[in-house]
Amino acid sequence: MRKPEYIIGIDPDCDKSGFAWIEVKSRAIRLYSLTFPELIDKLLHGRGAIPNTIVVVEAGWLSESHWHLTRWDNARLAAAKGNAVGRNHETGRKIVEMCRHKGLTVYEQQPLRKCWKGKDGKISHQEISQFIPNFPNRSNQETRDAALIAWNWAGFPIRTLR
Known part of the structure; x- marks a missing residue:
């Protein structure tokens, strides 16, 4: 397959998913x-x-472990976290299923390593703004994760200033 002109990165969420669209040539x-x-x-x-155009969906269900509990979590909180993770995974699976059903080229991407300075190792707005030119002034965690997935899939450099 030739290099795509456009890449869509999706970070699925049961409420609102992050959706990032990149034009590869102009970035x-x-x-x-x-x-x-x-x-x-x-x-x-x-x-x-x-x-x-290709679509890349963050596929958390491909990870071997989904353990998000802390030692302070009780049974109710543990069940709520498990429920939320399951809902997000199912949303992602349905997005992939719909893409395939409609003939779109879709790939399932395991979550990228969390090595950033934001909460829980997630990427912050300040960090992502350092390597994506003209990154929008406002973003939430889902849109930043979607942008990181698409940017990484395009093979563009990911580095921050120390």
Whole structure:
């Protein structure tokens, strides 16, 4: 397959998923926070409908471990965390299923290593702004994760200033 002209990165979430669209040639990036129906509409009638576009979905379900508990969590909190993780994974699986059903090129990406300075090792707005030119002034964790997935898939450099 030739190099794609556009890459869509998706960080699935049961409420609003992060959606990042990158034009590979210019490195232009657009970020969206979308509900499941809005995301499917954007994939089928918007950015995803452009030829030579690939979709990359963060696939947490491919990880061997999903242990997010702390020693202070009680049974109720543990169950709530497990429920939330399961809902997010199922949202991601449904996004992949819809992409394949509609003939879009989709890849499942294991979550990238959490080596950043943000909470729980996640990337902060300040860090991602250092290596993605013209990164939007406002972002949330889902859109930053989606942008990082797409940027990494494009093979662009990821480095920060120390």
